């Protein structure tokens with residue numbers, strides 16, 4: 230069995246490749262990735278010598294690249310993680326790249342699946358396509374809820390989902406779409422909340438929270454998501470959508486406090502900055518269909534795995550250093566916001582913020 234993994238050098242894709250190589254000793258994996266700033270072959274160092282693993286550099290939005298990899302490897306199954314994924318970038322001038330990869334890229338893969346006849350294609354998507362829930366809304370998003378995306382990131386992902394639906398309806402392409410809530414675990418690019426806050430707290434740098442910090446996300450350990458994707462590939466019904474959610478809703482401020490508590494750092498490191506545009510208040514998915522039809526359930530305990538995840542970042546500073554060496558400036562838009570905040574912050578808070586902000590953004 231040959232599986233083509235698009236975007237396998239990123240956070241979830243690399244965890245998925247590790248998981249699949251361990252779970253299926255007879256499977257081989259072709260990792261097709263453009264290696265954007267978020268793609269990192271360090272994530273796969275331990276498997277690069279395996280004869281069951283091949284890396285091919287290419288762009289999912291480039292039909293020639295995609296056809297070449299399909300032609301050369303004739304994959305039985307295809308799964309697509311390739312995406313521009315950082316919401317903040319999508320609202321700070323990079324929306325065009327999101328449209329290309331998250332929308333055109335999906336259509337390009339669908340064409341190749343049609344042309345080369347792969348047995349299954351799983352498109353990995355996000356809870357964010359549904360828009361936002363209110364904090365006190367008692368419900369979770371249902372599979373058939375309307376798509377009401379609020380950022381260029383989620384709008385482009387919704388476009389990819391709709392293209393999958395259209396290819397299934399028009400051509401019977403064997404495609405399955407999955408949505409998942411926020412993942413955490415090793416190898417996540419350190420611009421995202423957990424590794425960003427962890428790396429900063431480890432250096433006693435302030436943790437900048439958007440708005441009042443009360444936005445709620447539902448957190449799932451990345452391997453629980455990967456198991457769901459494995460089941461979707463093997464047992465999912467073409468044309469169907471499955472949602473994955475582990476019922477661990479936490480506000481961003483609770484997550485930040487938890488990270489400080491685990492690392493033994495003071496609460497004074499928290500600081501509030503101007504909210505970002507289109508910042509959804511809450512996400513939550515109903516995963517009943519995945520549980521009943523795929524027999525999936527999340528098995529990892531949130532507190533245990535969060536602590537393990539933080540320990541992984543702590544013990545693998547080399548991994549973050551490798552990203553820094555490539556000249557990465559993480560969340561550079563936040564620097565200006567913290568500076569603005571520092572000018573307007575009320576007396577009392579100001580001295581604490583100043584003490585920590587000094588040099589805060591130079592080290593990561």
Ligand SMILES: NC(=O)c1ccc[n+]([C@@H]2O[C@H](COP(=O)([O-])OP(=O)(O)OC[C@H]3O[C@@H](n4cnc5c(N)ncnc54)[C@H](O)[C@@H]3O)[C@@H](O)[C@H]2O)c1
Pocket residue numbers: 235236237238239240241242261262263264265266267268269287288289290309310311312313314315330334353354355356386408409410411412413417418
């Ligand atoms: N991280 C989460 O919490 C989460 C939650 C739900 C859904 N998702 C979805 O899961 C998928 C993977 O997310 P992630 O967090 O691992 O992302 P990531 O940013 O860590 O990795 C994305 C990968 O895609 C590659 N890539 C980007 N553009 C490409 C292109 N044009 N052609 C080929 N490769 C390209 C990058 O090089 C990188 O390796 C995304 O589609 C995302 O929407 C993520």
